[in-house]
Amino acid sequence: MPVVHVMVWKGFSNAAKKRVxxxxxNVFVEMGVPREAVEVILHEVPKENWGVGGEQASERLKDVQVP
Amino acid sequence: MPVVHVMVWKGFSNAAKKRVxxxxxNVFVEMGVPREAVEVILHEVPKENWGVGGEQASERLKDVQVP
Amino acid sequence: MPVVHVMVWKGFSNAAKKRVxxxxxNVFVEMGVPREAVEVILHEVPKENWGVGGEQASERLKDVQVP
Amino acid sequence: MPVVHVMVWKGFSNAAKKRVxxxxxNVFVEMGVPREAVEVILHEVPKENWGVGGEQASERLKDVQVP
Amino acid sequence: MPVVHVMVWKGFSNAAKKRVxxxxxNVFVEMGVPREAVEVILHEVPKENWGVGGEQASERLKDVQVP
Amino acid sequence: MPVVHVMVWKGFSNAAKKRVxxxxxNVFVEMGVPREAVEVILHEVPKENWGVGGEQASERLKDVQVP
Incomplete structure (x- = not known):
């Protein structure tokens, strides 16, 4: 505890994954949770699979960069 | 609000993704939810990773087409 | 196939759940998926458990109604 | 983007929810993601529904406090 | 590793939760995974929040018992 | 019912997927659930996307094999 699932657009750099x-x-460690107990799972989703306002992010947000 | 996670078999065409x-x-927009507030995230799962009735869909449902 | 997880704020009426x-x-049926194959699971999340822009929806969006 | 699902044991205080x-x-804001684009959804799970090492956390970890 | 999320209808007895x-x-332990590494999280979903074939399970499957 | 989402590290063999x-x-069948009603969905996550104790599993657990 906790288990954290993070949905992000595909293409995060390895450095960005480490930061996330x-x-x-650290958010949980600062609240007293043992560091070893925290699991964080990144799910990379292609922008064409992510809809915002009824449109694919690959179209609607095509100029937004991934960290 | 809402966030919708859709698990489908891998291989949806881009046109099918747009339709989903x-x-x-639109289901939510027709209920009065602002269009901008709806996020839909497609998770494509290979048929061999999807079990139905204890078997992989790649075997049990191998003749079923993906839209 | 498919399995759809819908995260919404707590408090949807039964009529609203039926509509969702x-x-x-129907979105999938119209694409040729057998009606029986579609599962839709609603997860009701209290507004104080839903963060937008770093704040609880119960504070930031306290006047927004649930359908 | 991103959408973050956080599974925690039931019983987090409101102050703890705000901190999470x-x-x-902030982790994402510091990486250049617009604050408004971050959604964080807390799923509170009763300890008897959370298994670790084959046992319910309500038994195995019954003395561990929730923040 | 692994993290297993189990969606079931609300109302599982405590004995049924333990069995799940x-x-x-054990499925993973028999494959060589350390017992301590397995997390199983049960999400209980009210039958009216679970749609099958376009209808609520509370109506369509109202006579089906929960273990 | 039920729907089971299994998060594992990428690289499970096909035989391992079948076993899972x-x-x-079978766990549910032995509890009286109809075999046809059980869906199991495997989500394979690259080890660099899986954090344990604040580090990527690809670094922290790099010698641990996937079944």
Whole structure:
């Protein structure tokens, strides 16, 4: 406890993945949760599989960069 | 609100993805939810990773086509 | 196939739940998926458990009604 | 983007929920993601519904406090 | 690893929950996964929130018992 | 009912996938659930996308084999 599922657009760099994992883990550690107990699972979703406002993010948000 | 996760077999065409995203979004829009507030996330799962009745869909349902 | 998980704020009326279930199912039926194969699972989340822009929806969006 | 699902044991205080939502959101903001784009959804799970090592957390970890 | 999310209808007895947790954990232990590494999370969903074939399970499957 | 989502590290052999699907299905069949009603969905997650204790499993657990 906890298990954290993070849905992001495909294409996060390895450095960005490390930051997400470390950062979310630290949120819980600062609340007293043992570091070892935190699991963070990144699910990379292609932008054409992610709909916002009824459209694919690959079209609607095509200029937005992934970290 | 809402966030909708759709698990489907891998291989949906881009046209099919658009239909799923637009169609599900419209269900909520017709109920008064602002279009911009609807997120639909497609998770494509290979048929060998999808079990029905204890068997892989790649075997049990191998003749079923993906839209 | 498919399995659809819908995350919504707690408090949907029974009529609204029926509309979501029927409406999402129809999106797939119209694409040729057998009606019996569609599962739609509603997860009701209290607004204080839903964060948008770093704040609880119960505070940030407290005047928004649930269908 | 992103959508973050956080599974925790039931019983988080409202203050703890705020910290989780704000903290996870900030991880992404510091990476350049617009604050408004981050959604964090807390799923509270009763300890008897959470299995670790084949046992319910309500038995195995019964003395562990929830923040 | 692994993390297993089990969606079931609300109303499983405590004995049934124990069986699900122990049984799924054993599937992985028999494959060589350390017992301690298996997490099983039960999500109980009210039958009116679970749609099958476009209808609520509370109507369509109202006579089906929960273990 | 039930729908079971299994998150595992990427790289499970096809034989291992079959064992997971059959094994989890049997847990429910032995409790009286109809075999046809059980769906098991495997989500394979690359080890660099899976964080444990704040680190990627690809680093922290790099010597652990996938079944």
């Amino acid at each position: 994992i470390a950062g979310i883990t | 995203i637009a169609g599900i979004t | 279930i029927a409406g999402i199912t | 939502i704000a903290g996870i959101t | 947790i122990a049984g799924i954990t | 699907i059959a094994g989890i299905t």
